[in-house]
Amino acid sequence: MKKTVLMLVGLACIATLVTSCGKYPGFKKTDGGLYYKFHKDVEGEKTPQMGDILEGEIIIHTEDSVLFQNTGKPDKFAMIEKSWFQGDLNEGLMLMTEGDSATFIVCADSLRKMGMQLPEFVKEDIRYTVKLHKILTLAQQNAEKKLNQEKELVALEKYIAEQKITVAPSASGLYFIELKKGNGAKVESGKTVQFNYTGALLNGKIFDSSNEKEAFDAGIGLPQREYKPLEIQAGVGQVIPGMDEALMQMKVGSKAKVIIPSSLAYGEQGNASFPAYSTLVFTIEVVGVK
Numbered sequence: 001m002k003k004t005v006l007m008l009v010g011l012a013c014i015a016t017l018v019t020s021c022g023k024y025p026g027f028k029k030t031d032g033g034l035y036y037k038f039h040k041d042v043e044g045e046k047t048p049q050m051g052d053i054l055e056g057e058i059i060i061h062t063e064d065s066v067l068f069q070n071t072g073k074p075d076k077f078a079m080i081e082k083s084w085f086q087g088d089l090n091e092g093l094m095l096m097t098e099g100d101s102a103t104f105i106v107c108a109d110s111l112r113k114m115g116m117q118l119p120e121f122v123k124e125d126i127r128y129t130v131k132l133h134k135i136l137t138l139a140q141q142n143a144e145k146k147l148n149q150e151k152e153l154v155a156l157e158k159y160i161a162e163q164k165i166t167v168a169p170s171a172s173g174l175y176f177i178e179l180k181k182g183n184g185a186k187v188e189s190g191k192t193v194q195f196n197y198t199g200a201l202l203n204g205k206i207f208d209s210s211n212e213k214e215a216f217d218a219g220i221g222l223p224q225r226e227y228k229p230l231e232i233q234a235g236v237g238q239v240i241p242g243m244d245e246a247l248m249q250m251k252v253g254s255k256a257k258v259i260i261p262s263s264l265a266y267g268e269q270g271n272a273s274f275p276a277y278s279t280l281v282f283t284i285e286v287v288g289v290k
Contacts, residue, residue, distance in 0.1 A: 024105060032083075035105040036092045039129075042099035048080045048135050054093060056133040062122055074133045089128065101131040145268060148277040152262060156279050159202045165259075174245050175259035184252025185289040189235030193247055194288035196229050200281045207273040229287050240265045246284060255285040 027035040048054060058077045059069040070077075083090045092104040106126045108118055118126070136144070159165075160175075169175050187193050198209040206218035212227035232238040234247050242260030250256060260280045262268075270276035 027103075027105065030091050030095075032088070032091050034088070034091050036095070036102055038100060038102045040099065040101040040131075042097055044097035044099070046135055047097055048094050049137070050080055050082065051138045052080045053136040053141060054078045054080070054130075054132060054134075055136060057131040059127075059129040061127050061129065062125065063127070065121065067119070067122075067126070076136075077130075092128075093130070093132075096130070096132045098132055098135055101129070103127055103129045148268070152277045152279055155202055156259070156261065159259075159279070170245065172241075172245060172264060173261045174242050174264060176246055176249055177257040177259075178254065179257055179283075180253070180255035180285075182251035182254030182286060184286075186251045187234050187247045187249075187286060187289055189248065191234055192231060192288075192290050193234045193286060194229040194231045195247065195250075195284055195286045197285075198283045201274055202279055202281065207271075231288075242280070243282065243284075246282070247286070250284070250286045252286050252289050255283070258282045258284060 024035045024037075027037045029035050053076050055076045056074050057069075057071050059071060060067045061069075078089075078093060080090055080093060089104055089106065092102065096102060104127070106128065108122045108125050111126060112118060165175065165177065167175060167177055196210045198206060198211060198214050200206045206214065206220065208220070209215040209218065210227055210230055212221065215221040215225075215227065235244055237244065239247075240260065242258065242264030245264065246256060246258040246260075258281070260282065262277045262279060265280050266274075266276070266278065268276045270278060274280075
């Protein structure tokens, strides 16, 4: 999984202002000790509450260097949680309303004391410049989740009909379509399995493959990558649940097409290669078990 902005902001929330920062001209200071400055202050009553998810643009930076930014690509970047310390980032975010933009200052020493790895050139502080687009309440999050799940189901049903797939899904929702029977050793939990795979979305777009030709033909090949069968310990969570479930039905020499709903894959998180609530289609061929 990719490192998300939520992870970066979340750590800041834990560690903000454990020690004191310096003085910052033009910045105000909350009662808890957080330095902040609003660049745009929109009148409104809707401020973030516990459990709300914030969506917008964020730049994580020092006074003169940018560490991360998603400018122009708004995304979910923080969840409001119970403060760990007085004056943490939550305190600043809870001052905002939709449409606001502001900068919050966090001491670099405080972050390092809490275990956050920062570049050596970061000396004084880390700054979070936030443009808040949307506040998602728990009710809105649940409604959005339900809508996305319904969209995924409609897309899956359309794919099943178009591909004339007749096998029934498992209790978990996995579709396992055997393409070639294997007569070798059976994949069992705890055993090491080697397999080739190609993963695609319902629209046929390939996002990953252990096959070099397929990867380069799909435009996703990496010259520095070594293309060979993936080797994992089966049944212990080293791959997504749907892949584990599929492998446990296979033997050496067998090949299968597996349709994995997002609930058995990357769910509401998605992946760098595809969005949340994506059903994945894998072709898997087991080449070894030991």
